[in-house]
Amino acid sequence: MSEPVVILPRHVGVIMDGNGRWAQARGLPRIEGHRQGAAAVRATVRAARQIGVRVLTLFAFSEQNWRRPPGEIGALMELLLRYVIDERAEILDNDIRLVAIGELGRLPPRVRGALDELCAASAKNRTMTLCLALSYGGREDLVQAARQIAERATRGEIRPDDVSAALLESMLLSRELGDLDLLIRTSGERRISNFLLWPAAYAELYFSEALWPDFGRADLEAAIDDYRGRQRRFGRTAEQVES
Ligand code: FPP
Numbered sequence: 001m002s003e004p005v006v007i008l009p010r011h012v013g014v015i016m017d018g019n020g021r022w023a024q025a026r027g028l029p030r031i032e033g034h035r036q037g038a039a040a041v042r043a044t045v046r047a048a049r050q051i052g053v054r055v056l057t058l059f060a061f062s063e064q065n066w067r068r069p070p071g072e073i074g075a076l077m078e079l080l081l082r083y084v085i086d087e088r089a090e091i092l093d094n095d096i097r098l099v100a101i102g103e104l105g106r107l108p109p110r111v112r113g114a115l116d117e118l119c120a121a122s123a124k125n126r127t128m129t130l131c132l133a134l135s136y137g138g139r140e141d142l143v144q145a146a147r148q149i150a151e152r153a154t155r156g157e158i159r160p161d162d163v164s165a166a167l168l169e170s171m172l173l174s175r176e177l178g179d180l181d182l183l184i185r186t187s188g189e190r191r192i193s194n195f196l197l198w199p200a201a202y203a204e205l206y207f208s209e210a211l212w213p214d215f216g217r218a219d220l221e222a223a224i225d226d227y228r229g230r231q232r233r234f235g236r237t238a239e240q241v242e243s
Contacts, residue, residue, distance in 0.1 A: 009181035018187030018211030036213035063137030095127035102136030138197030
């Protein structure tokens with residue numbers, strides 16, 4: 001008997017929400033929630049690789065998160081630095097390619113340096129791409145792409161008719177990740193919050209009640225199981241898709 005075909009989402013994105021509430025519920029400072037959140041990141045990356053997800057994008061710090069209190073921002077940056085240092089062997093030994101998207105120039109130089117180094121060291125890895133969205137905003141990405149197009153038009157390199165979805169997409173920071181198949185948001189909130197706006201055009205949305213620090217392999221599997229039950233029509237009718 002042949003093996004059943006398992007349809008996996010190629011690209012999974014996660015809005016990791018609920019760290020603050022997790023800490024608050026325990027009478028702990030918010031940063032404790034972020035610390036546990038970093039542990040959930042480790043577990044989720046490992047599970048995604050084992051399940052066979054090809055691209056995992058984690059919304060680790062949004063462009064808008066710079067509005068948070070400086071102490072919380074500093075603590076998040078330290079956690080990121082620790083993650084990049086501590087996970088080096090896990091990433092390299094498991095053939096994971098690390099990439100980062102966002103306005104990375106705003107990150108503290110130590111964080112940027114460590115991140116760039118591990119991205120370069122893992123650049124040839126192929127089993128899974130782990131993308132950290134840092135200082136990232138979907139609108140901001142579209143704006144910088146539009147600016148590049150305007151600059152090229154001003155130089156006379158393209159005409160208005162040359163502007164296509166493919167051209168715009170080729171200028172996005174997220175261009176090499178491809179379309180998002182499954183977007184997971186934790187903590188019961190039901191928003192996209194400026195995450196991967198263009199790649200999420202046809203993403204299946206999955207909202208988990210788990211707070212991010214409690215999210216684990218079973219939650220990821222539940223989301224993927226749910227995804228596998230969806231019918232993706234991309235504008236076609238159900239009958240067309242079924243035939
Ligand atoms: C949202 O929860 C979470 C964040 C803004 C930061 C996410 C960061 C991590 C998971 C840890 C560090 C990341 C890595 C990659 C090591 P919230 O603080 O908005 O929670 P709340 O809505 O309950 O207040």
